Amino acid sequence: MNTITVAVPAASLSPIRRSYSFMALTPAALFLSVFFALPMGMMIGISFSQEEVGGFSVESYRRFFTDGLSVAGFCRTAVMSGLVAIAVTVLGYPVAYFLARSRSRWRALVFALALAPELAGVVLRTYGWLIILEDRGFINDVLLDLGLISSPLPLSKNLFAVVVGLTHVVLPFGILSLMTSIQGIDESLERAAQMLGASRVSVVRHVILPLSVPGLVSSLLLSFTMAASAYATPALLGGAGFKVLATMISEQVLFYVDWPFAAVMANALLLLMLVISFVGVRFEARHRTKRSGAGGATS
Template identity: 70%
Template sequence: MANTVSLVLPARHSPAVGPAHIYLALSPSVFMLLIFFALPMGMMIGLSFTDPVSGLPSLASYQRFLTDGLSLPGILRTVSMSLCVAVCVTVLGYPVAYYLARARGRTRALVFALALAPELAGVVLRTYGWLIILEDRGFINDALLHLGLIASPLPLSKNMFAVVVGLTHVVLPFGILSLMTSIQGIDPNLERAAQVLGASRASVMRHVVLPLSLPGIISSLLIAFTMAASAYATPALLGGAGFKVIATMIAEQVLFYVNWPFAAVMANVLFLMMLGVSYLGIRFEARRRIRLSGRGGVTS
């Protein structure tokens, strides 16, 4: 009978991480959020319930928001503008993101640099660039007039179209990055397998890539919507005085009318609107994941 020798090593115990360690690690971040986010938000909410003249508690600013005939249309205009920007950013950014997720080599680096190049210039500088291009005597109208294609300048500026174009240019890099991250998580072998089984390239994109990249699409829509809804410089410059969105109306109340309570009301409504849209997007993605998990599907 063979002799066996067993070597028993002492168990190595990892240091226990208790609640105290977790709270200690989170305390700096929580402190920063409390000081620079929760406290200002609380002050703004409290300010919205005060009377602009007497400073006493009052619902007058909320009543004015609902009845003045300008604030509610401003909310609808903000929502429609942000939705247009979100759709444009996602549709335009998806092909670029797919190329960046699948390509290799120097060309990919060049395209990636060009996609992020707009972020190297300030928002105001980019907005003035579009103003020069889109105004009545801008590059596009001058070129069309010179070629004889139009008899009078096209209304390309001081309207929704100009603001959507400018904001799409501003937000597009963020949408591309969000979509690229999601597409990179999709196994390229799934696309090859579908093509081997006879699927066309369009069918592969429609039935394989698009469903699996849905989290990135939702993320791109949410990022573009929230950034567009809170933008000020681009709507103010490209939209002109007649194009009122919530951000420009807030600035107007603070700078010209010095009505801080009413500005706080509009800021609260804008914040709640963005929270609601983000919640709906997150809930939609969570339910999709639960549904796929219940069917044994693949989630990205």
């Protein structure tokens, strides 16, 4: 039986492949253009408008940088989001490692408990923490009844309460991100390190952690962006005196009806998240390049 082989030049296929690639990207690009790029462009345009002037103005930006409350809210948002990102990653890593490596019957239960917070609404979970952390809440009542403290501890209406509440909200997403990264690490590397005499702590420190950097970066970025854009938890647990950009934007729109100034705050919040995301992605890319270079040198 004769076989006929037809050779098709690669150059003739490349335009077809490129056209298929563009066609595949068109729905997503159109969706992002209509529901993200266009609204953000309108938001940027609104930030440069001023009703009193009746045209282009940078007054809202000047007010943002000269108003101490706005800059303080920006810094408070960055600090709050950074603490939440660190807390979620540190607390979620052991759980993610257990879920990625365990074969015990308790794995399903731990996985269910890790995702259980997402079964309730954000407001419901926040009110639960409010009952626990407020001056006459569960923790202070127990400590007062035991005589360990003479006055309630300031556990609510501050940064601590907001970080605790947001960590509870974001933790399941961090666990899933870390678990996916750890599952992609070959288990034979851990067994090889243990056979060479490395302890469990050394294996995690020198093998698992370096190889799970993409998951760590993903968890940090996801937690940071979700915490920075959160509104309900800072508004309820932080109280009236704890102002972050999300709550300040709501005030400007609902109470002061100052859309240009609210747009400036929204642009500042978006810029903060974009900068943090860019830094995280660049760090992960440099780490990957360094690893590949070290692997090529050793081979």
